[in-house]
Amino acid sequence: DTGVSQDPRHKITKRGQNVTFRCDPISEHNRLYWYRQTLGQGPEFLTYFQNEAQLEKSRLLSDRFSAERPKGSFSTLEIQRTEQGDSAMYLCASKGDYNEQFFGPGTRLTVL
Amino acid sequence: GIQVEQSPPDLILQEGANSTLRCNFSDSVNNLQWFHQNPWGQLINLFYIPSGTKQNGRLSATTVATERYSLLYISSSQTTDSGVYFCANDYKLSFGAGTTVTVRA
Numbered sequence: 001d002t003g004v005s006q007d008p009r010h011k012i013t014k015r016g017q018n019v020t021f022r023c024d025p026i027s028e029h030n031r032l033y034w035y036r037q038t039l040g041q042g043p044e045f046l047t048y049f050q051n052e053a054q055l056e057k058s059r060l061l062s063d064r065f066s067a068e069r070p071k072g073s074f075s076t077l078e079i080q081r082t083e084q085g086d087s088a089m090y091l092c093a094s095k096g097d098y099n100e101q102f103f104g105p106g107t108r109l110t111v112l
Numbered sequence: 113g114i115q116v117e118q119s120p121p122d123l124i125l126q127e128g129a130n131s132t133l134r135c136n137f138s139d140s141v142n143n144l145q146w147f148h149q150n151p152w153g154q155l156i157n158l159f160y161i162p163s164g165t166k167q168n169g170r171l172s173a174t175t176v177a178t179e180r181y182s183l184l185y186i187s188s189s190q191t192t193d194s195g196v197y198f199c200a201n202d203y204k205l206s207f208g209a210g211t212t213v214t215v216r217a
Binding site for chain 1 (some may be wrong): 113116143145147149152153154155157160162164197200203204206207208209210
């Protein structure tokens, strides 16, 4: 399978704990995007990378959120001191030379 | 950011029926995509259609960029077409709230 992969698929954590999610994009896709989706809503943009450079961050990305893509391949999204409002589906997408984005299966976070 | 309005919010169909979903955009259309989200949350690409018309089996889509809207047509609907349909626009994909389609056997 050469699609976008995300790990873990599900994460349950207690409020105040830190969590980290990983995204592996389609091979050779130089752009990688993170989105968040809450129940009944469409996904919302969080941040994106071109290769290893983080080019844009949404105002939704508070100080507790940090994303990296150190070698321009996989990316991690870390949430520190999780809050119940962070419960959501976190989606990753990648894009190559063409403009179409392809999404991974998502990581569903539940904060108790 | 770009505002995306999808209609209708909910659609109930009898198997075999045809339907049309619509997206309106507050700004210029580019990088427009249609997705189907399955019950497990996976977004499945249906069309990349910044302009013109495309068809894929029983699905087709039309984007009129000058009037800032796009349409998704589902013909001869099947129960497997059930789910949430999203349109999204712009380089960082602004999504609408989705249309929830339920196809009854």
